[in-house]
Amino acid sequence: MHIGKALALMSLSSGxxxxxxxxxxxxxxSGSAHEVNVWDNTCRNTDVPPTNSFRVLAYGAHRQRAAFYDQSKCIGGQPWTDFWADGGSDTFKKDACINLDFDASAYGSRSA
Structure with a gap:
């Protein structure tokens, strides 16, 4: 019984x-706004509005990079940009408005 509780607690704390x-x-x-979560080490290419700018609401885990892509897939080769998403960037800061030089339609998070 205690093992089950311990495992449940560990899974919640390491979520x-x-x-x-x-x-x-x-x-x-400016314009229409949409809140989006991007889970660490994933690509988010569904339910992603064309994005010209964004405001950071929460950081990812330690050593995560946030990437923004102009196509609806998370690969390099086309216009894209990335930032430290763990709070260590001088640009990717909570409540700061960040402009992109293109319309992003996919977001990614990867461990660096």
Whole structure:
């Protein structure tokens, strides 16, 4: 009985993390807005609005990078950019408005 409780507690405390943003359709955090979670070490390419700018709401785990892609898949080769998503970036800061140079339609999180 105690083992079951211990396992449940461990699974809750070591649960997946994600970075969370509020994505905007326009520059300078204007236009329609949509909140999006991107779980660590995943690609988010569904339910992603065309994003010209965003505001960071929460950081991911230690050593995670947040990437933004112009196609609806998380691969390099096309315009894309990334930031430290764990709070260690001088750009990817909570409540800061971050402009992209393209319309992002997929977001990724990867361990670096």
């Amino acid at each position: 997946a993390l994600s970075f969370k943003i509020r994505a905007y359709s326009g520059k300078d955090c």
